[in-house]
Each structure stands twice: as C-alpha cells, then as structure tokens.
Amino acid sequence: MRIVALLILLFHWVAATTDGVMELLLVQTIWRHGDRSPTKTFPSDPFQEGNWTFGGGGFGQLSPIGMQQHMNLGMFLRKTYVDDMQFLSRRFRASEISVRSTNLNRTIISAMSNMVGMYGQSSNNNIPGEDYPNAPGWPPGYVPVAIHSVDYDTDYLGNPDAPCKRQTWLWNMAKSSDELQAFQNRSDVVSLLANLTNFCNETVDIDNLWIIRDALLIEQIHANDTLRKVNNWFTDDLFNKMTVINDQVDLYENGIFNGTLMMNNLDIGLELQKIRGGSMFNDINMHMNIKMDCLNQPDNDKCKWINALKYYVYSAHDTTIYSFFSILGIQGKVIEPQGLYPEYSAAMFVELWLNHTDNKPYFKLRYHQSPVNQTLFTITNRIDECHNQDYCSLDVFRSFAERCKPDQPMNQVTLWDTSGAHPKSSTLVE
Structure with a gap:
C-alpha cells in the first residue's frame, strides 16, 4: 500500500x-x-514628510x-x-x-x-x-x-536609476533631439509645466514632473478629501494631463522613441536600455x-x-x-x-x-x-x-x-567619462 x-x-x-x-x-x-x-x-505641498506616519x-x-x-x-x-x-x-x-x-x-x-x-x-x-x-x-x-x-x-x-554618468549623458543628448525638443515645446506641455511651477513653488520640468504626480497620486489614495481642500488648484483634469505627459516621459527615459533615435553614431534607445x-x-x-x-x-x-x-x-x-x-x-x-x-x-x-x-x-x-x-x-x-x-x-x-548586454561592467559604465572615447562593445556584464 x-x-x-x-x-x-x-x-x-x-x-x-x-x-x-x-x-x-x-x-x-x-x-x-x-x-x-x-x-x-514639492515645496508648497501641505503633506510634507512629517505627515506620513505609517511604516x-x-x-x-x-x-x-x-x-x-x-x-x-x-x-x-x-x-x-x-x-x-x-x-x-x-x-x-x-x-x-x-x-x-x-x-x-x-x-x-x-x-x-x-x-x-x-x-x-x-x-x-x-x-x-x-x-x-x-x-x-x-x-x-x-x-x-x-x-x-x-x-x-x-x-x-x-x-535602473542608480547614479550613472553615462545614463545622464545619454538622456541629456536625447532631450536635445528634434523629437524631444518638439515634445517639450508642445503647447500642452509648456502650459502644464508653467502652471505646476506656479502651484508648486519650484521650477517643474520633464525631469521632476514625476515627483509631483507621484505625490498627488498617493495623496489621493490616503487623504483624498483633505488634498482637494488644501490644494484647491488640484483637479482630476489636471492630474489626467500630468499623467499623459509623464507617461510619455517614461517612454523616452526607457529608450522608447518614435523609431530609432541615432545621435553621435549611437542608438540612444538601445544604449539607455542596456544601462536601465x-x-x-x-x-x-x-x-x-x-x-x-x-x-x-x-x-x-x-x-x-x-x-x-x-x-x-x-x-x-x-x-x-x-x-x-x-x-x-x-x-x-x-x-x-x-x-x-x-x-x-x-x-x-x-x-x-x-x-x-x-x-x-x-x-x-x-x-x-x-x-x-x-x-x-x-x-x-x-x-x-x-x-x-x-x-x-x-x-x-x-x-x-x-x-542589451552592457558594453562594460556596470561599475565602469557608471563612471564613464563623456569627454573620452566611446567605449567599444565587449562581452562583459556585471
């Protein structure tokens, strides 16, 4: 048995x-x-670090x-x-x-x-x-x-956002491309960032937009009624506009462009994906x-x-x-x-x-x-x-x-000197 x-x-x-x-x-x-x-x-947010008590x-x-x-x-x-x-x-x-x-x-x-x-x-x-x-x-x-x-x-x-000089260099290069320049100069993007700069008491651009959206998203989860009372400029329509624009920034940061973005003989999208x-x-x-x-x-x-x-x-x-x-x-x-x-x-x-x-x-x-x-x-x-x-x-x-294998061990890629020669491809990865 x-x-x-x-x-x-x-x-x-x-x-x-x-x-x-x-x-x-x-x-x-x-x-x-x-x-x-x-x-x-952001500086003008009534919900600062001391307001968050859980965990x-x-x-x-x-x-x-x-x-x-x-x-x-x-x-x-x-x-x-x-x-x-x-x-x-x-x-x-x-x-x-x-x-x-x-x-x-x-x-x-x-x-x-x-x-x-x-x-x-x-x-x-x-x-x-x-x-x-x-x-x-x-x-x-x-x-x-x-x-x-x-x-x-x-x-x-x-x-993916570990400090990395090469990623910063690639991202700054991407922001100077025709595609991202056109995006940053779009009337809806310019208007949103200008309004948020006024509301948040700091300069808001595509690099720190996520911070404001993230904070407001979480405040809606944990203190929705209070949020709408103390930040009377906040509306669902404004938040939706922030989401649409921030989502596009996320795509760009992860190397997703409208086709292959070649700059300085580099596929910027692929190079960002290798690092991230x-x-x-x-x-x-x-x-x-x-x-x-x-x-x-x-x-x-x-x-x-x-x-x-x-x-x-x-x-x-x-x-x-x-x-x-x-x-x-x-x-x-x-x-x-x-x-x-x-x-x-x-x-x-x-x-x-x-x-x-x-x-x-x-x-x-x-x-x-x-x-x-x-x-x-x-x-x-x-x-x-x-x-x-x-x-x-x-x-x-x-x-x-x-x-997508990084061209060099990542502890070397992060220290990459943008003024030096571009590193050649290799089979090394950390």
Whole structure:
C-alpha cells in the first residue's frame, strides 16, 4: 500500500510540474513593492514628510496596505506554485528559494510580507521547533525567510536609476533631439509645466514632473478629501494631463522613441536600455543558462546550488519591471495605457521549461497586473519574436540578452567619462 501511495503522489507531482511534454525547471520573478508614502514632494505641498506616519514614518515607507498587498500575493503564489503546480515544497526549503531586494525599507518589507503569505501561515504545514521556535510570543507558523541586498546606489540589477554618468549623458543628448525638443515645446506641455511651477513653488520640468504626480497620486489614495481642500488648484483634469505627459516621459527615459533615435553614431534607445535593464535581463538569462548546463550534472559540486534552486526573487520597483518589458518591446502591450508604470505589487515571472520531445529549453513569461486581480496572465505571446506562442525558445531570450548586454561592467559604465572615447562593445556584464 505504501508503494501504491508513493506512486500516486509521484504521479500528481509529475503531472502538476509538467504541461504535456513540458517540465518546469525554474521560476524567476521581479515584483514591485506595495503601497507606500511618497519618496519626496514639492515645496508648497501641505503633506510634507512629517505627515506620513505609517511604516515607521517618513518618505518612501511601505504602508500596512502595501504589506497586505504582498502578503496576499504570497498566498496566491503559494496556491499557484505549491498547491496547484506542486513545484515548490510545502515547507520552506532554503536551497529552493533565494530572495534579493533593493536596499530600501519598502522593497525589503514587501519581500518579507510576501514570504509571510507563502511560508508564514499557521496552515502551511510548518513544524514548530524545526521551522520556527516553539515558544510563547512567536507568531504561530511564522517562518523567517532571509532577504539579501546590496547598496542601492550600486544595485545595477534592481535600480535602473542608480547614479550613472553615462545614463545622464545619454538622456541629456536625447532631450536635445528634434523629437524631444518638439515634445517639450508642445503647447500642452509648456502650459502644464508653467502652471505646476506656479502651484508648486519650484521650477517643474520633464525631469521632476514625476515627483509631483507621484505625490498627488498617493495623496489621493490616503487623504483624498483633505488634498482637494488644501490644494484647491488640484483637479482630476489636471492630474489626467500630468499623467499623459509623464507617461510619455517614461517612454523616452526607457529608450522608447518614435523609431530609432541615432545621435553621435549611437542608438540612444538601445544604449539607455542596456544601462536601465541590461544587467537584470542578463542576470535572469545567466540563471537559466547555468540551470540548463547543470541539468545532467547532479554530482558536480559547482552545480548543486542551481540544481536545487527553483525560485529566485527580485523585490524591486515599477521602473525595474518596465525596463525589462522595454527590452522585449512589450511595455505598451502589457501595461495600458502605453507609458503607464506597473501598479503596486505587480509582478512578472520568467519560467524556464524543458521540452521532453525535442529536449530543448523554452521560457514562459507571466504577469500579475495588480492587487485587485489575483491572476497570472501569460504574456509570452506578446513578444513579436515568439510568434504568438505561450512557450518560446530560450534562444530568443538569449538573443535579447546579448543585444542589451552592457558594453562594460556596470561599475565602469557608471563612471564613464563623456569627454573620452566611446567605449567599444565587449562581452562583459556585471
């Protein structure tokens, strides 16, 4: 009877982690943190840093709403990858999961909250005394999961806006192009920026417009009635105009222009994408390549970590997800309207699958759009090179990775001297 039960269990495991001839090998995700306070605001805003008290208080802190958004997402991901697909273990296994976060409170606590949803519930088969302390005062079922991080200003994976002289130089060059000059001189853009400059008591341009829109968006969520009383110039129509113009700026900043923008013999869009998303894209690509290389090497000590790894998390930002989508050319197909950034707790998933018929690797791209709709949409078919297929050859992903690979290690790119010679292409990436 035990053998029969074991065979039934094995059948369910194989059936759940396969899709026909396809077997799931690895899942990597980039998610955005949950709801937060503004990261900064404008001088005349009545809501200054001291007004934000949740999450420890101050700018840029995760709210209880944001914590719950990620706990709910973690519960949903447990149902998806643990209960339904039976891909991840029911109890936390450190060798299966690695979580990396940008070094900010809101992304670290989002990751912690997400893991509470996945592995920190009293109903998760966790064993007291083995998975967590069997002691008074410890939350029943809570299993702490390590969150790893690096310095925010040198996090070239999770932070597309890490200080970088070359990115600044490229962006300034883009702003001098005919396309961006025409955009900045459009009557609606000029009028909006002039009005906001008057309202906000500081000069507003396309570089800091996002700060004002972001603050007003969050104030609508947390103090809508008060906002409209104290900022009597604020209207829905004004906010919508800000959104439309800011969305276009987001496209430009991520290298999306009306066609290829060539300046000084450089493809400005591609060069921006290399800096903003190239390192992350290549890190994900590296994990999948190593997974495939080690697939049939169970006794190789160098392969043990990747053979055991099933789930790799990047807890990051809307800009991180957007820069990734921009490289694939799907930002306008997945995030609507075009230019709008991903919502709180949005998450994209890159799944690595093995086809047992042709013995070749494929990737599947999925997207969790918002905390309102707990669904994973398959979006691989939005990539032109995948020809409307849900599973796409890993070679397609590899070709994108090669195209967007930074020309030099990012710790060198960020210090690039604009007065010197343009760096030649290389195969190095950090």
